[in-house]
Amino acid sequence: MTSTLLAETTLPLGLNFFEILLEMFNLAILVVGVRFLLYKPVKKYMEKRSEEYKKAEEESEQKRKEAEDLKLQYEKVLEESRQNAITCSKEATASAMIQAEEIVENAKTEAERILQKAEEELSHKELMQKEELSNSVSELALDMASKILQREIKTEDNDIVINNLIERWKN
């Protein structure tokens, strides 16, 4: 009854309260329908994706930090290794120098020893040769004297002549 009255009420520009209510009801149904069928699922999907991106970004950020930490660690290890290598190299150089010096020293000692031995041998040989030469010279002198004198020469004569010769030769 009321609705009929409202619907049939004549107002300017066709104003009708019942129609307004119907239109409001129509709009309410439409809003609810659009909200649950379109707006909310699309928004939910966008939020879910945004959440996933956020999560992925956080993970990536965390991994980046981890990678940076690892990089720092590796750089530290690398620096330590470099320092160790430098130290090792220095030590090796020093050791090699010492070794080389030792080798040179040894060589010098050995050379000196060889030289001394050679000198000793030479001196010994010289003495030996001198002795041999002395003997041969005495024999030679004896022969020469015998032939010159054509007589028996006594040992005493020999000795005098030889000793003279030797003395002269020595000088």
Added chain:
Amino acid sequence: MYSMLSGKFADFLRNQYREAFSGGMSDKVSEALEPELVNLFGLKVNPSMFTAFGLTVFILLVCVIVRIFIIPKFQKRPKGMQIVLEGIVGYFDRSATSELHRHGSFVGPYVFTAAAFIALGTLVELIGIRPAFGSINACFAFGFTTFLVINICGIREKKLWGRAKRYVPNIINILTDISVPFSLSLRLFGSIMSGFIITELLYAQLFTSIVLPAFVAVITTLFHAAIQSYLFATLTVMFVREAVE
């Protein structure tokens, strides 16, 4: 030649104006404003209401199709229809949530639906259907619903006493608040009806009904559809923000 044509066109406009407004509204204007009522389940209603109901059914059907066939196929990298849907929903959601925070989830869908309804309800005029806002009742329905939404959000935020307190020091605020639904409704009705009446008047004469409507309809219908839906959405968000601040 040109002066003769322009003179004839000026005469035509003068005659149209006289015909429309001399001694009351002409048949065309009168018919546009107060069309013959049609029967809806035994009730005599404005034919615009048929458009509104039809549009509601159409929008809901589209929503069902989108929900069943398009949304489940959404991909992380959007393309095609997904870009359009995400763009529109994202725009309304961002504008509502950034301004209204927790009320955004309630106001966002309302503003989105109202804007879509206003745009489509005006654009149907292009295919010869009477616009959904060709009836002042539809415009008032939107205005009053927005008024309800504003007050629901205001009361939710500040409770009833907090909302009512603003009328105590300055009683003029009552008038300000009451004028909101009327300003929203009459703005919508005025702009859409003016476009509709202009197009109707153009079609009324054979001389102006050939090429001119193609240009005029763009201004009066397409622009109004876009501008009014944008304006309604922006004003609704603005009024709700004022209420919850």
